[in-house]
Amino acid sequence: MRIGLYPGTFDPITHGHIDIIRRASVMVDRLVIGVAINRDKGPLFSLDERVAMLTDECRTLSEQTGVDIVVHPFENLLIDCAQDVGAKIIVRGLRAVADFEYEFQMVGMNRALNDQIETVFLMAEARHQAIASKLVKEIARLGGDVSKFVTPPVHAALRAKFS
Template sequence: MTKSAFYAGSFDPVTNGHVEVVRAACRLLDRLVIAIGTHPGKSPLFTAEERVSMLKSVFEPMAKKENCKLDVITFDDLTVNAARRHEASILLRGLRDGTDLDYEMQIAGMNGQMAPDLQTVFLPASPAVRPITATLVRQVASMGGDVSAFVPELVARKLTEKFASGR
């Protein structure tokens, strides 16, 4: 039986916290679907296409090393519906702290009611990546700060380019 998980987020941008979650997932799973949620009411820094490209560049070598099949997709509906379409049996979530846990437990409860066939699995962040959020990374980068300690090298370059071009 193939162990397949669905890891949903905005990934705007991908951070070292996301890297930790994906690295652990690739060691545990046969297949991982990284799913970029899109919403017409939100204006992300990076387009969905740019995020797909960055995610593939960062995560494909990692997945290949662990012999985990990787798919990077976008979706604009309920996570549980998208996960089912992609034949995942696990909803994967990363946790930084207790605030994340409280919020994620609520979502897991709702998802469990809508899709009892999907199991939510939480992966805790290491102390080194707990303070990192995509929002803070965007703020620091927008002010010309060095974000290289918080994101993969490729993403740091893309952030510098994005803000140098005025978005």
Template sequence: MSAKRIAFYPGSFDPPTNGHAEVARAAARLVDKLIVGVGIHPGKSPLFTASERLEMLHEVFEPIVAAEGASLDCITFDNLVVDAAEAEGAQLLIRGLRDGTDLDYEMQMAGMNAVLKPRVQTVFLPASPIARPITATLVRQIAAMGGDVSAFVPPAVLVRLKARFGRTG
């Protein structure tokens, strides 16, 4: 029997976007279990609570991950990403890349993480052309100003954004 392949996909997911869902789908193709970690940072004031983000992630990612033959777990963490990954038994750390700026930053992080936890391998998954411009920050800003974000977030997230801001597409 082979060892179970477990990946840790960290982020703030505030809110989860179509880009996040795309990365989760690609990651699920590589592993038996995908653990999505919502980072909790005391100095930040997120739009959605950690509980709300976990609910959205389960709702959106569960069918996507299951369709790829993997299981899903969603957790919160407030420590180093590599420590959280190791604590969950993950061998892989999943990071999505949109552009060269992401690559530069993520390469630095991967190098530092490899020194801290050599057994946790960072895997970069490139965004599709349609997902490249999507950021949770821009989604929040557009939604707060009444813009249409329906092309950037899953329907379950759009419902919550509409409830939070009113008309958003």
């Protein structure tokens, strides 16, 4: 079984994330969405809220793609998480060249820790390249409409957080 890991904080999940999940699912039999517990980032949504949003979105994607998509919170090293879930592929989404520079360093470190796990980069679709969770939260916080960047349930969750 080919298992892939797509890690992130997903605070919140956006259409860009969903695009990467959908496209990554054609490469694997099971796709694990690793939800990072990153206390340093100070997420808007709690871990439980992020896991619930991802689980809801991934249920639909799993039905559409026929691929087993599971949500897995983690707080250890990414490479250790990949080993824990049996992943041989780490999927990373790229929006711009600046993303690549950081990701390139991460790949080098991860390969030094475990050279049996490959990293695959997927470029975001052009219409999703500007979407960043950080910007979505900022727009929502200031009362802007983020409905074109997130699904209706996530949009409602953002409105509830900032009301």
